[in-house]
Amino acid sequence: xxxxxxxxxxxxxxxxVTFVAMVGAFLMLGSPAMADEVxxxxxxxxxGNVKLDGQPLEDVRLTVTGNGVDLEVETDAxxxxxxxxxxxxxxxxxxxEETLPEGIAVVDETGEDETPNEKEVExxxxxxxxxxxxxxxxxxxxxxxxxxxxxxxxDGVNFGLMLGLxxxxxxxxxxxxxxxxxxxxxxxxxxxxIALLLGVTMSLPMWIAIPLTVVVSAAFGWALDAGLxxxxxxxxxxxxxxxxxxxxxxxxxxxxxxxxxxxxTLQLPGSNAAQIQLFGNVQLSWIDLxxxxxxxxxxxxxxAWLMLSKIGKATRAVSDNASLAAASGIDVDRVVRIxxxxxxxxxxxxxxxxxxxxxxxxxxxxxxxxxLVFAAVTLGGLxxxxxxxxxxxxxxVMVEISGLWIPSDLKYVGALGILILVLLFRPQGILGRRExxx
Amino acid sequence: xxxxxxxxxxxxxxISPATLGYALAAIGLAVHFGFAGLLxxxxxxxxxIGAYGYAISILTFGLPWWAGVLIAMACSVLFSLVLGIxxxxxxxxxxxxVTIAAAEIVRLLFLSTTFDEYTGSADxxxxxxxxxRESNPLPExxxxxxxxxxxxxxxxxxxxxxxxxALALLIVWAIMRSxxxxxxxxxxxxxxxxxxxxxxxxxYKMQALILGGVFGSLGGIVYALPxxxxxxxxxxxxxxxxxxxxxxxxxxxxxxPVLGAVLYWVVQTLLSNILPALVTAGxxxxxxxxxxxxxxxxxxxxxLMLLVIFRPQGILGNKKxxxFVK
Numbered sequence: 167x168x169x170x171x172x173x174x175x176x177x178x179x180x181x182x183v184t185f186v187a188m189v190g191a192f193l194m195l196g197s198p199a200m201a202d203e204v205x206x207x208x209x210x211x212x213x214g215n216v217k218l219d220g221q222p223l224e225d226v227r228l229t230v231t232g233n234g235v236d237l238e239v240e241t242d243a244x245x246x247x248x249x250x251x252x253x254x255x256x257x258x259x260x261x262x263e264e265t266l267p268e269g270i271a272v273v274d275e276t277g278e279d280e281t282p283n284e285k286e287v288e289x290x291x292x293x294x295x296x297x298x299x300x301x302x303x304x305x306x307x308x309x310x311x312x313x314x315x316x317x318x319x320x321d322g323v324n325f326g327l328m329l330g331l332x333x334x335x336x337x338x339x340x341x342x343x344x345x346x347x348x349x350x351x352x353x354x355x356x357x358x359x360i361a362l363l364l365g366v367t368m369s370l371p372m373w374i375a376i377p378l379t380v381v382v383s384a385a386f387g388w389a390l391d392a393g394l395x396x397x398x399x400x401x402x403x404x405x406x407x408x409x410x411x412x413x414x415x416x417x418x419x420x421x422x423x424x425x426x427x428x429x430x431t432l433q434l435p436g437s438n439a440a441q442i443q444l445f446g447n448v449q450l451s452w453i454d455l456x457x458x459x460x461x462x463x464x465x466x467x468x469x470a471w472l473m474l475s476k477i478g479k480a481t482r483a484v485s486d487n488a489s490l491a492a493a494s495g496i497d498v499d500r501v502v503r504i505x506x507x508x509x510x511x512x513x514x515x516x517x518x519x520x521x522x523x524x525x526x527x528x529x530x531x532x533x534x535x536x537x538l539v540f541a542a543v544t545l546g547g548l549x550x551x552x553x554x555x556x557x558x559x560x561x562x563v564m565v566e567i568s569g570l571w572i573p574s575d576l577k578y579v580g581a582l583g584i585l586i587l588v589l590l591f592r593p594q595g596i597l598g599r600r601e602x603x604x
Numbered sequence: 605x606x607x608x609x610x611x612x613x614x615x616x617x618x619i620s621p622a623t624l625g626y627a628l629a630a631i632g633l634a635v636h637f638g639f640a641g642l643l644x645x646x647x648x649x650x651x652x653i654g655a656y657g658y659a660i661s662i663l664t665f666g667l668p669w670w671a672g673v674l675i676a677m678a679c680s681v682l683f684s685l686v687l688g689i690x691x692x693x694x695x696x697x698x699x700x701x702v703t704i705a706a707a708e709i710v711r712l713l714f715l716s717t718t719f720d721e722y723t724g725s726a727d728x729x730x731x732x733x734x735x736x737r738e739s740n741p742l743p744e745x746x747x748x749x750x751x752x753x754x755x756x757x758x759x760x761x762x763x764x765x766x767x768x769x770a771l772a773l774l775i776v777w778a779i780m781r782s783x784x785x786x787x788x789x790x791x792x793x794x795x796x797x798x799x800x801x802x803x804x805x806x807x808y809k810m811q812a813l814i815l816g817g818v819f820g821s822l823g824g825i826v827y828a829l830p831x832x833x834x835x836x837x838x839x840x841x842x843x844x845x846x847x848x849x850x851x852x853x854x855x856x857x858x859x860x861p862v863l864g865a866v867l868y869w870v871v872q873t874l875l876s877n878i879l880p881a882l883v884t885a886g887x888x889x890x891x892x893x894x895x896x897x898x899x900x901x902x903x904x905x906x907x908l909m910l911l912v913i914f915r916p917q918g919i920l921g922n923k924k925x926x927x928f929v930k
Contacts, residue, residue, distance in 0.1 A: 240720075346697045398913065406643060407913070411908075411912050413844055413908065414907070415909055417844055419905070420901075425895050425898045537701075576713070576718065579712050582709050583709065585702060586702060593694070
């Protein structure tokens with residue numbers, strides 16, 4: 167199936183080639199700039215024109231990716247488009263040839279570029295850049311459906327494993343304390359921010375910075391339990407009150423991060439690692455591979471801890487029935503404290519991996535995936551650790567694959583829709599027990 | 605520091621459209637949570653539906669502004685039905701997660717470029733004021749005194765907002781002392797007890813969700829009435845801010861939501877004026893003015909935590925009346 171798409175010969179010579187003129191300067195001259203624009207509030211602009219023989223092409227879709235942005239923009243009636251981006255850096259602009267009229271493609275004059283519809287741009291000193299594509303009659307450079315499916319599935323598994331690290335923790339905390347912890351999102355961001363502090367501000371090598379981050383995150387989990395949650399449990403606050411406290415904590419922490427790192431996107435070292443061509447159309451950087459490897463190792467280690475160790479057994483007992491566990495001589499407070507430490511450590515690691523996956527660190531990055539984590543936990547069954555993991559992988563893969571059919575800016579909608587559907591048809595989730603419904 | 609401007613802005617926020625919008629949304633949330641015990645974390649979606657319903661009716665379908673208000677209310681009823689039918693039987697904390705997810709779905713749909721023609725995607729919507737301003741009975745000019753000096757259009761927005769808040773208060777006051785309201789409070793305290801009396805709990809919850817949702821959508825309209833509909837507003841933080849306002853005033857009280865919204869905005873406006881001024885004056889030397897603006901939201905989060913822990917019934921509430929039902 168991929169054969170046709172791999173033929174990337176361009177018969178540009180045979181056809182009129184239209185130079186796609188750039189509009190940056192032209193826009194600044196105050197022409198009626200009605201171009202479709204996304205990311206309007208961002209400081210830096212990438213813009214362009216898509217024309218064929220001087221005729222504007224409308225509704226051509228372009229995507230701008232890099233530095234944690236994934237924007238989709240369409241040309242307007244004048245064939246113009248504009249996208250705002252947060253950082254002065256390099257971005258990849260891809261013109262979706264599916265949206266060009268029949269028989270038209272982006273052509274490459276030099277004959278050397280295999281994918282002329284994909285271009286790197288760098289924001290210039292003026293804070294804007296214009297991007298030219300040569301449009302002519304020619305063969306399209308598209309990726310076959312199966313290739314896309316495979317490559318997106320792998321991305322999805324990577325994303326899912328990362329969600330899983332966070333979901334397992336949220337699920338354990340819920341299982342042992344009954345708290346739906348909204349501040350878990352900030353524990354994810356905390357990991358990324360600490361990695362930034364250690365790896366960038368203090369310039370430690372990342373192989374030291376990441377394990378240290380996990381340790382600091384674990385300490386953060388301990389501090390949260392000792393300083394906040396344990397006293398509140400002592401006060402006898404109800405679970406709804408506790409949940410709203412966690413919402414307040416989530417808000418406060420989120421803006422504390424913004425206070426320190428600002429509103430922009432920051433990068434960890436190595437986040438621009440080169441892509442390695444694996445098989446078919448699958449490209450991954452060594453960071454992606456390492457990220458998956460680390461996630462899998464940590465999850466296996468966690469599973470072994472939960473199933474085999476004495477404290478793991480105690481955790482499952484508390485999760486099952488806290489009073490009965492206490493009556494059998496298990497120190498519930500101690501188990502809960504360990505659960506907070508483990509959950510926070512895994513959330514912190516997940517934050518580091520997410521910072522590479524996005525890529526970029528932003529003050530509200532955890533909040534962006536919190537609902538996906540909740541969706542994963544609900545799908546798997548609230549309070550079950552392995553259910554949460556399965557749910558996370560399903561959600562991760564679904565988010566990535568759904569981009570094949572629905573616009574990329576709606577890809578989270580499907581996962582959130584799952585949440586509601588699961589509640590309709592199987593409120594206890596895949597592995598959960600039927601006690602959650604009132 | 606220019607104390608006059610600082611206090612002028614703060615006083616002006618007493619009746620700003622944002623305050624009135626929050627007050628209406630908080631009244632809606634009081635019906636949901638305070639009286640019916642429904643943990644609705646999706647009030648931002650109701651506000652978005654109100655604002656977009658109003659703006660799209662006018663911009664896309666060319667309807668007059670009052671028809672836009674009616675359509676926005678109808679849309680919120682529809683949303684309540686779609687949201688409520690699958691989820692109202694869920695336990696509290698679960699309902700919270702579902703409503704917050706539903707609110708995100710609504711926001712992402714409005715934000716998506718797919719429906720750009722109607723929603724303006726990331727740009728939002730603006731320029732829907734003509735019909736509303738035509739209906740303004742006040743002659744051109746500026747009215748008022750001191751910090752409360754606004755144009756005729758500015759007053760018209762505030763008058764409509766205040767009338768809507770008053771109407772909502774009247775409705776909530778009347779309905780909560782009726783037998784219907786007592787059943788609702790009964791459901792909050794003990795759902796099973798009410799069910800055993802032969803009441804249809806689901807139906808009562810649904811009616812409460814619809815009523816509060818209509819107030820929420822009106823809040824969204826008033827919030828967007830003077831300026832524009834900006835999709836960046838309807839994020840989950842908006843829900844949390846309205847919750848903070850509600851819990852501040854008192855969730856299970858009639859006037860609590862309004863008091864909470866007014867206090868919330870007065871304090872926010874005061875801080876947003878005073879903190880950067882303190883930074884500029886060198887009194888807070890360790891931060892920048894933008895960090896000073898961020899500090900206000902940190903304080904909102906801390907305030908929400910402290911409120912729930914130490915005074916869950918709010919300023920006006922009665923400790924016996926609002927127990928967070930377990």
